[in-house]
Amino acid sequence: MSMNVLLHCCCAPCSVSCVKNLRAENINFSLFWYNPNIHPFTEYRARRDCLAEFAANEKLELETADEYGLRSFISAVYPRKNERCLTCYRLRLEKTASFAAEKGFSAFSTSLLTSPYQDHEALRSIGGQMSAKYQIEFLYRDFRPLFRDGQSAAREKNLYMQKYCGCVFSEEERYLKNQKPPDGSHPVPHNFLERLQLLTGGTGLEKISQKRVLVFGAGGVGSWAAEALVRSGIGKIGIIDNDSICASNINRQIEATSFTVGQPKASALKKRLLEINPLCEITAWDALFCRENAHLFGIESADYVIDAIDSLNHKLDLIETVCKAGVTLFSSMGMALKMNPSLIKTAPIWKTSVCPLARLVRQGLKKRGFTGTFTAVYSGEEPIRGNLHQDCAPPPMQDAPQDRKAANGSIVTVTASAGFLLASLVLRDAIGDGLREKGNEQIF
Template identity: 40%
Template sequence: MLNQFSRTELLLGHEGMEKLSKARVAVFGIGGVGGYTVEALARSGVGTLDLIDDDKVCLTNINRQIIATRKTVGQYKVDVAEERVHDINPDAVVHTYKMFYTPETASQFDFTQYDYVVDAIDTVTGKIELVEQANRAGTPIISCMGAGNKLNAAAFEVSDIYKTSFCPLARVMRYELRRRGIRKLKVVYSREQAMTPIDDMATSCRQNCICPPGTARKCTQRRQVPGSTAFVPAAAGLIAAGEVVKDLTGVRND
């Protein structure tokens, strides 16, 4: 019988779709990268999704975040994403956490219950903690490196963290993971050299922050607000979702 996933089943087969429907995937960070990851996982038929993000949709998110529209500004990102997932697949189970993932909040998550983890958060401390927790639980994880200040969506690659180059965030992650004895990590990273954002205070979020009321971490608290586009973070998020689907089903054509 035809359903919303029939075209995917033509490539992954019935067994592959069954694996996806029974899978539970956690996506940490529902922004420019993570939002597209959630979208693709939902459209691929993943049965259970855990969405973790404490942020609200801001007007400045509309340029790149699939959950961001004029209608959703001011709403929690995880709530908007949950609604989109259920519009795509009413049978999907969605767990939402309005939480900023840090080493201090890590104990609230049991990584053994996940079949896969996607790291789409920005902070190094949080990313390192995610990798350590996933490794302890024996849960596969893919980590997305920097997507800000870039224009070339075709420059992304999937690689092990220790084979990356160019990306400053990947360099820091390599150093920190090596110190902790973690020998491998699948990542999505870009070989493009980051651009320097135009220094224009008229369009600077640091000087003219318009974050919605109740936003926990405003732009004025950030060291730098990176430039972004509609297509670069989207590409990273879709690539990450593709790796999750291929790994969970065992179907690859690389």
């Protein structure tokens, strides 16, 4: 029996490329109009009538569930306004799947799969859920490569081209670009991971989104590691730091600005990261890590721990706790007194060299009888001491194992590079690029 598909159409211009694609595959299909997400009514009518005209010109069957759903749509999406697009997809795909099953179609699909502005992976996943629920095939196609051509063809056909996605919220965002909505709602921007997905594929992104990472230390190294992880779609992240932001942090810590001085570092970083991805589950502990409160952070259930602590005893406690729990640890050594980010490397802790903090860590662990191993990120650059002003020169390293009162000089190009390298270790391990298996010690 040949396939008979019900193609949900969000609008005529987006349907052009889908129609071309399905015809090229010799698939039978009818168009379907159900878009209660389009407001106001004049806009709804313009898009609906344009699709009807397009269907007639192309001699295609058009089914409709004609409902201008301002009130029902708002009450469905508003309680979870940060996830409004997911609710919107669900509403439209559920209606399409149930309608297709009821009318005897053998599959359903949607023109939303053509738009690079929509969350393609979410659409694919929701399509799959509706397929299982209504026992009808979801015809998944990545129509996006044809999007630009489709839009040009739509212009040539003189189809009505809309200026915004559909709902009143998207209209507001279109015209008030850099202003926050007055109710504080904050939708996740469409496709904010699109460029990353081109590198990792959908499966890679999915794997990253399932990971939970704890970052101990939200300073010059840890803050950038956390930033990179959230910008890469990590699912859950915990940030632990008991310090508050001071002016001298502004040169190298991402949460430190002239507006945040005085705020607790972990909470300030959480606030920033939520603006990047409101769907990331972020926990901030404005607390110190030490042996006594190690139980607070759920270390055993983490997939990865990033150690960006610079106090030696707490660092040693963390290393022991994480390794005992069998959780993968990536640990930063000293990044102060360095200028050259290209000398930052990775190695098992026992093979580190040059870095004075790494030496103290190796000695401290030996003293404690620790026999495990983990990956360290360290710099092969000799500490720069010559240019330090007498007032801020650090004490000699043998007297400075922990909690130094004197400040060390540091620069963001080095600390951030170490943070990015730590995040990169997590991300590459999460997507399983096989580097660990190849025994590449320069990388792990």
